[in-house]
Amino acid sequence: MDAQPPNPAHPAGAAPPLGAPPAFDAAFRARLGDLFAWRRDVRHFLARPLPEGTVAALVARAASAPSVGLSQPWRFARVKDTGRRAAVRASFARCNAQALAAQALAAQTGERAALYARLKLAGLDEAPEHLAVFVEPDPETGHGLGRATMPETVAYSAVMAIHTLWLAAAAEGIGVGWVSILDPAEITAALEVPAHWRLVAYLCLGYPAAPADTPELERAGWERRLPPADLLFER
Amino acid sequence: MDAQPPNPAHPAGAAPPLGAPPAFDAAFRARLGDLFAWRRDVRHFLARPLPEGTVAALVARAASAPSVGLSQPWRFARVKDTGRRAAVRASFARCNAQALAAQALAAQTGERAALYARLKLAGLDEAPEHLAVFVEPDPETGHGLGRATMPETVAYSAVMAIHTLWLAAAAEGIGVGWVSILDPAEITAALEVPAHWRLVAYLCLGYPAAPADTPELERAGWERRLPPADLLFER
Numbered sequence: 388m389d390a391q392p393p394n395p396a397h398p399a400g401a402a403p404p405l406g407a408p409p410a411f412d413a414a415f416r417a418r419l420g421d422l423f424a425w426r427r428d429v430r431h432f433l434a435r436p437l438p439e440g441t442v443a444a445l446v447a448r449a450a451s452a453p454s455v456g457l458s459q460p461w462r463f464a465r466v467k468d469t470g471r472r473a474a475v476r477a478s479f480a481r482c483n484a485q486a487l488a489a490q491a492l493a494a495q496t497g498e499r500a501a502l503y504a505r506l507k508l509a510g511l512d513e514a515p516e517h518l519a520v521f522v523e524p525d526p527e528t529g530h531g532l533g534r535a536t537m538p539e540t541v542a543y544s545a546v547m548a549i550h551t552l553w554l555a556a557a558a559e560g561i562g563v564g565w566v567s568i569l570d571p572a573e574i575t576a577a578l579e580v581p582a583h584w585r586l587v588a589y590l591c592l593g594y595p596a597a598p599a600d601t602p603e604l605e606r607a608g609w610e611r612r613l614p615p616a617d618l619l620f621e622r
Numbered sequence: 623m624d625a626q627p628p629n630p631a632h633p634a635g636a637a638p639p640l641g642a643p644p645a646f647d648a649a650f651r652a653r654l655g656d657l658f659a660w661r662r663d664v665r666h667f668l669a670r671p672l673p674e675g676t677v678a679a680l681v682a683r684a685a686s687a688p689s690v691g692l693s694q695p696w697r698f699a700r701v702k703d704t705g706r707r708a709a710v711r712a713s714f715a716r717c718n719a720q721a722l723a724a725q726a727l728a729a730q731t732g733e734r735a736a737l738y739a740r741l742k743l744a745g746l747d748e749a750p751e752h753l754a755v756f757v758e759p760d761p762e763t764g765h766g767l768g769r770a771t772m773p774e775t776v777a778y779s780a781v782m783a784i785h786t787l788w789l790a791a792a793a794e795g796i797g798v799g800w801v802s803i804l805d806p807a808e809i810t811a812a813l814e815v816p817a818h819w820r821l822v823a824y825l826c827l828g829y830p831a832a833p834a835d836t837p838e839l840e841r842a843g844w845e846r847r848l849p850p851a852d853l854l855f856e857r
Contacts, residue, residue, distance in 0.1 A: 408660045408833040411793040415653050418646065419793055423686040423786060425643045443854060450850035451658040455802060457837050457845035463854045471857055482771050489770060499765065529845055530734065535724060536717050537802045539777065546781040551658060558646040558654055567690060567772045578857045598643040602692050610692035610764055615685035619678060619698045622706055622813045
């Protein structure tokens with residue numbers, strides 16, 4: 388944001404007392420805006436591996452995300468086994484072929500299906516790291532607080548962990564691609580995780596081949612950005 | 623993260639070419655870590671209003687979040703009407719009383735229910751701004767891309783918009799509290815939004831009365847942080 392509202396906890400020029408929150412300044416906010424802009428869904432990766440320990444460090448960052456009732460229901464599986472990766476790629480290939488067929492059926496003309504066929508929707512072949520993210524849907528942690536009427540907030544907590552990881556990765560120059568064109572049951576089985584865990588996301592991680600501040604789907608003409616003001620209503 | 627992996631797009635010391643991503647440095651990453659740590663769920667607000675335009679600016683930032691197929695399915699309702707706010711508070715009071723009764727039934731001893739009763743779980747009375755966030759579950763935008771097998775990714779997109787708003791607010795010294803102890807149908811009706819929209823979150827916004835880097839539920843002894851390494855598995 389451009390405006391800098393006064394923060395009563397931090398009068399301008401005063402040093403924050405011990406234990407006080409850091410006063411984030413305009414320069415930091417500008418860089419944070421850059422981070423939001425350059426945090427893209429990456430599907431084109433360099434083969435170059437990530438430094439040892441990167442995935443664990445990113446997962447630790449992800450764990451600072453908010454969670455309903457402090458339930459921390461996120462579970463991460465780093466996928467290195469080539470057989471398991473092949474099963475994931477096969478699930479993607481099947482689901483993507485079905486999606487292409489559906490696009491062809493739904494379209495008035497063949498143009499959109501042809502465009503769909505040209506899109507690269509996952510970097511599963513090149514990305515040096517694969518990270519599957521699951522949710523424990525009924526965690527003991529949190530003691531049920533906050534999720535009785537909206538149980539979906541448990542999965543939402545895992546989503547915020549993913550988004551935290553995504554931003555932390557982007558700040559390291561590391562790209563993340565969220566693959567959702569998968570059969571969750573196939574992934575859960577291929578990775579031999581507890582059957583009651585639910586797949587939230589399958590992430591590809593690596594150095595982006597071509598960093599960008601515009602979504603690939605926008606550059607390819609698939610969809611445009613909506614004016615945010617059109618999505619804000621007064622009640 | 624402490625480690626700074628080499629970014630092949632940005633050799634140290636070289637100026638980024640035009641159109642290249644900004645090279646986020648270690649100082650920025652440290653501040654981003656502070657932001658993640660101080661982005662708390664706030665339930666204690668000062669009555670002081672936010673500057674005019676703040677909510678719209680935060681919503682604009684939220685709209686830079688990732689969304690499945692670039693579907694941008696998030697919808698924001700800024701709630702100012704006192705009657706509608708009262709209906710939301712009444713829904714919270716009902717749902718919270720039911721949750722307290724359930725805690726009392728489930729507990730082996732009365733201790734946890736007594737602790738639950740002492741927790742302040744929402745700042746609905748004091749927060750100067752209320753923002754309800756909905757998802758359009760079947761948006762035309764995005765043309766269905768990426769959500770055929772995992773339709774929940776539409777709601778997940780709205781969750782990432784909320785998390786983006788939350789971080790952007792924290793960088794302005796503004797607190798956000800996510801209220802989920804609500805009956806979604808009651809909120810949708812009270813706010814007279816399209817009946818097929820689904821409530822994702824009801825947010826309270828304002829200046830925090832007591833900023834903290836530790837979750838309130840942790841300080842109150844409700845739940846503890848899990849070691850992130852325990853939630854990372856190799857496959």
